[in-house]
Amino acid sequence: MIDIDNANKEALNKLLSARPMLVGLDKAINIVPGMKKNMILHAGPPIDWERMCGPIRGAVIGALIYEGLADNEEEAKKLAASGEIEYSPCHHHNMVGPMAGIVSPSMPVYIVKNEEHGNTAYATMNEGLGQVLRMGAYSPKVIEHLKWMEEIMYPAMDKAIKKIGKVDLKNLIAQALHMGDELHNRNKGGTSLLIRILAPAMVITSVPDIAEAVLKFLDSNDHTFLNLSMPAAKASLDPARNVEGSTMVVVMARNGTDFGIQVSGLGDEWFTTPATVPPEALYFPGFTKEDANPDIGDSAIMETSGLGGFAIGASPAIVQFVGGTPQDGLNRTLSMYEITVGENNVYQVPYLNFRGTPTGIDIRKVLEKNVLPFIDTGIAHKEPGIGQVGAGLVDAPVEVFKKAVVKFAEKYS
Amino acid sequence: MNKINELFKSELQVINIGLESFKESLKNENIRVIQVDWRPPAVTDDRALDALNKLLGR
Structure with a gap:
């Protein structure tokens, strides 16, 4: 092996x-x-x-x-x-x-x-x-x-x-x-x-x-x-693609219908499953969860690179925006260390004594620890022509990691 | 059996894994307890579990 x-x-x-x-x-x-x-x-x-x-x-x-x-x-x-x-x-x-x-x-x-x-x-x-x-x-x-x-x-x-x-x-x-x-x-x-x-x-x-x-x-x-x-995140992650034997995630992205990931050691293959509406969200006046489109955008490249939801402990204002406390943000960031390959050498969370942000999602750890990558994101209206209706918090779906692990075991066994 | 009795005569210091309500009950009785943040693996189907175990070298 x-x-x-x-x-x-x-x-x-x-x-x-x-x-x-x-x-x-x-x-x-x-x-x-x-x-x-x-x-x-x-x-x-x-x-x-x-x-x-x-x-x-x-x-x-x-x-x-x-x-x-x-x-x-x-x-x-x-x-x-x-x-x-x-x-x-x-x-x-x-x-x-x-x-x-x-x-x-x-x-x-x-x-x-x-x-x-x-x-x-x-x-x-x-x-x-x-x-x-x-x-x-x-x-x-x-x-x-x-x-x-x-x-x-x-x-x-x-x-x-x-x-x-x-x-x-x-x-x-x-x-x-x-x-x-x-x-x-x-x-x-x-x-x-x-x-x-x-x-x-x-x-x-x-x-x-x-x-x-x-x-x-x-x-x-x-x-x-x-x-x-x-x-910047994309340019930083692309060289980490196609490392033989690596279970590190190099892309997490959503098109509003499907959520997909790509894994370093598995080439250009996408592992997908239906995208979901962020369960915790703040909606602009006049809009509700009924208006929301499922999770959408390439912006989860931020979490893939150890920022965004993974660094939310550095951003009390964002946690407050969706009704949480600074401690909630720190807890979220701390839980992401459970599923990452390592810590960032430049990007830091000040409130964790400048600890490097959790960086490089390992598909094995996601399943073993049952801790899902955490994304904080914008929310678009589900109908065309309307625009943004809010912002919220969402976990990456477990199915994509299961599919990737099965493929990985097949490829490398 | 004697050893078990001895254990319950000494001060209890508990590490709780799993349901957090067990920790709360002990805490309410002023017993020293810490909670381990643990949950079962996310895979239940055999195929994914076999694959995961293989990748974890088990």
Whole structure:
């Protein structure tokens, strides 16, 4: 039998030694590997139009209108179901997308380079809160905002980043954890740090009106940094893929219909099971659990990399948001050490005497200890076109770990 | 039997595994008790259990 513990150490070391740097932006069609003119990328494991949930369908409709391939909802639905559009998971293209995770060819994407291992990851810029494409909304206002991001914000961001050279995301994430972020549902610290870096460059590289508008928008959106913490996690985890004999999870992702994982020693195979609605949640006024779509988005890449729910002990504000206490958050983080390969060497939980965050989920430990990976996440309305309805806490489903363990034993016995 | 009787004559110090209510009952009687956070493995079906045992080297 292969030495699983050693293989896991190797996979964890690859993750921990990553150095993700933001180096610029480009349009998806120009830079994302395998992107095509008729392709739309989505969050989670593979899925076709027939099985897509409401928010993903809504975001696909919006993307087709945004690309000019359809003039209205009816045309977009017809095209989406016609077979002319190719759907593919973000994860198959070194990419991650929060919530619906929809990426179409014209959308600008951040380029995050892992300087230690030479690989690159991508993510779109965050659109803000409420009625946004990633939550399944596609009103003219949503499309207009996406156009503003493409035509005004993207060149301004790219010029500022190029002027700076590169932005060290690992450094910002480490600082943000000390400022109360867990980097999934709370990115206030990371967003503030990013603006401090970008602003002096942007006021030189863009005209005052544009610099003012872009900086104001970045500041108005507490989730600005999520779309950088996610590709930083993706760029850090990808080198840990395909380590022979490793039971470490390298992807957890949801498409709102299915929850899927990928495991280092099991190549590109997805292990999936139906996604569930977060049982503990806070809903915006006027919405209830009945409105909620099951768990959705690639953002569980944060937990996969030892952040998000795994670091919730560093983020009392998020626990309070869903009605818990700081101790509840610490207990959640402490329980995640039970199922991880090791501890982070840079990312720390201040209230645990700067202990490194629990990092690298081991599928064996999940089943042996009966402790499930804990994710704190946004919640989209189940119908297309509405948007975010709340935020909540959810455990990864046990079935995916069972399936992976069975496959692992078959492969390596 | 004698040894068991001796045990109950000495101060009880209990490690409880499983249902937490047992710990609470003892605590209410002012008995020193600690709770071990343990739960049975998540797998019950033979196939997954066999696979897990194999991977854990059992």
